[in-house]
Amino acid sequence: MPPRLATGLLLALVAGLAIACGGGSSRGTEVRIGGLVVQVELARTPDERANGLSGRASLAQDAGMLFIFPNEQPQTFWMKDTRFPLDFVWISADLRVLGVQENVPPPAPGTPDTDLPLYPSSEPVLYVLEVNGGLVERAGVRVGDAVTFSPDVSLEGAR
Numbered sequence: 548m549p550p551r552l553a554t555g556l557l558l559a560l561v562a563g564l565a566i567a568c569g570g571g572s573s574r575g576t577e578v579r580i581g582g583l584v585v586q587v588e589l590a591r592t593p594d595e596r597a598n599g600l601s602g603r604a605s606l607a608q609d610a611g612m613l614f615i616f617p618n619e620q621p622q623t624f625w626m627k628d629t630r631f632p633l634d635f636v637w638i639s640a641d642l643r644v645l646g647v648q649e650n651v652p653p654p655a656p657g658t659p660d661t662d663l664p665l666y667p668s669s670e671p672v673l674y675v676l677e678v679n680g681g682l683v684e685r686a687g688v689r690v691g692d693a694v695t696f697s698p699d700v701s702l703e704g705a706r
Contacts, residue, residue, distance in 0.1 A: 577697045578613055578676055580636065580644060583686035585678055587613040589700060600677060601628035611678040615700060622675055623667040627660060629653045632680025635666060640673040642694040642701060650680040 576587050586609060590596045596614050600606060616622065619640045626633070635648040648666050668675070674694075 576613065576700055578611065579695045579697070580676075580688050580692050581686060583678070583682065583688050585609055585611040585676075585682075587611045587676070590614045599624075599629075600633070603630065605631055606679050608679060608682070611676055613696075613700070614675040614677070616673055616675075619671045619673040621668050621670070622672050623665050624648075624675065624677075625663045625665055626651060626654050627663055633677050634680055634683040636676040636678070636683060636688060636694075637668040637670070637672045638674035638676060638694050639670070640701075642696075644688060644690050644692045644694060645670045645672055646690060647683050647688060649683055652680075 576589055578585050578587050588610075590599060590612055596616075599614070600612055614622075622637070624635055630653050632653060633651050635651065636644055637646040637648075639645050646669050651666060654663055676694075
């Protein structure tokens with residue numbers, strides 16, 4: 548194989564691995580809610596929101612995923628292909644915690660999609676934060692807490 552081709556293939560492989568491992572450009576956003584501080588990946592597009600944390604073996608303790616929706620409305624989540632417990636934090640357009648769903652267990656392997664439990668927000672939300680199960684309680688996150696994003700993503704339109 549010519550050296551240029553081999554180098555190109557190697558670079559493509561490294562880039563693919565970085566993307567598959569969550570090393571895309573959407574990292575580097577900090578979410579702060581009282582004592583909870585996490586670095587998040589952003590899920591802004593329909594594909595990013597549909598994939599979420601599915602298929603990952605774990606999530607770093609100080610990490611999460613922030614789902615950004617185009618409009619404030621009720622949202623429903625499920626744990627399709629998720630392998631570890633999660634906490635959901637439902638967040639309003641005015642950056643307040645509207646509710647939490649704690650320690651949502653992963654489904655048993657092989658559970659049909661039609662049998663997966665659904666977890667709806669109780670009110671319309673613009674953002675949903677997913678973090679490791681138990682983190683919300685340990686950090687003392689409560690309904691009504693203020694939420695900050697750094698850098699500010701509250702003005703970014705989801706697609």
